[in-house]
Amino acid sequence: MVILAIGGVGRPVRALDPGENESWVTVEQFERVLDTVAGREDVGLTFDDGNSSDVEIALPRLVERELTAEFFPLAGRIGQWGFLDAEGLRKLVDAGMSIGSHGWAHRDWRRLDGSQARREFETAPKLLADLSGAPVRAYAPPFGAYDRRVLGRLRRSGATKVYTTEGGAASRDGWLRPRVEVRHDVDQEWIDNVLADREGLYRRAGRAIARVARLARF
Template identity: 85%
Template structure:
């Protein structure tokens, strides 16, 4: 299956981090992708960062298509301008969406130790669970970055699933899940190439199998 990673949608209402505009899509682009995945059991949707557009733009469009998604907010930015607040987090849960952790701020988890690591990997999911009323056990490391040390730590913390951004196929029940990012230039050609034909998904299975072989050494 394919798992899509979506950032912000529509016109930003805050200053974007450097390079963040690369993963910001228009409402029309999102709608075209959602139309393409409606009814597809071999595609999953995820949203990163906890932008206010998750609730204001994405949520109603997901609901009207009977789609669900997993949302990975930054716990440290809950309630800030341009980001989801506690009420929005509960709205997602009430609509049948799932909540995972993207950390506290947008840091590379491989490079953290001590207090900062505990804040990103422990305090963030705890706060998100308290605000949403649901356990938070899935993680999406910022930048999709991971290494053996980080994966070991996430396993010890009880992570049920970890999402990256390597692209390619994902195993439905895998613990480490590669995602394909939506970029600012997503168009119908991209949608057709990534999602258009189910047979096309399996022609890319070589990438997935090579990743499995590599991870077996971790």
């Protein structure tokens, strides 16, 4: 299957981090993506960062098309301006969406000290689970960055799914799942190419799996 990674939707209501605008799409672009994937069982949808647009813009459009998605908020930004709050998390869960963890502070998990690692891998998912009322066992490393040490920490944390941003096809039952990032310049041609390029996706997936196999020998 193909798993799409989406950042924010619509006009940002907060100041974006450097480069973050690359992962924001307009409402029109977002609706075009949803209309194309609606009814397809070979496409998954995920959302990173926990922007307030997840509930205000994305959720009603997902529900309208009878689509579900996995959301990966930053636990340390819950309740901050422009991000989801506890009520928003519960709205997502009540609508049939899933909650995973994007960590606490959007830092590179390959470069954590002991206290930072505990906050990213223990405190963040626990807070998200407590606020949403649903267990959190899926993770999406910030920047899609990981190495053997990160994978080991995720396994010890009880992760059942780990989402990256390497692109390519993903196994429905895979533990490590590559995603394709939806960028600010997405158009219908890009969508059609991503969903139709099965051979190319599987070639890239094969390279990713080989790379992961080397990393995962721990």
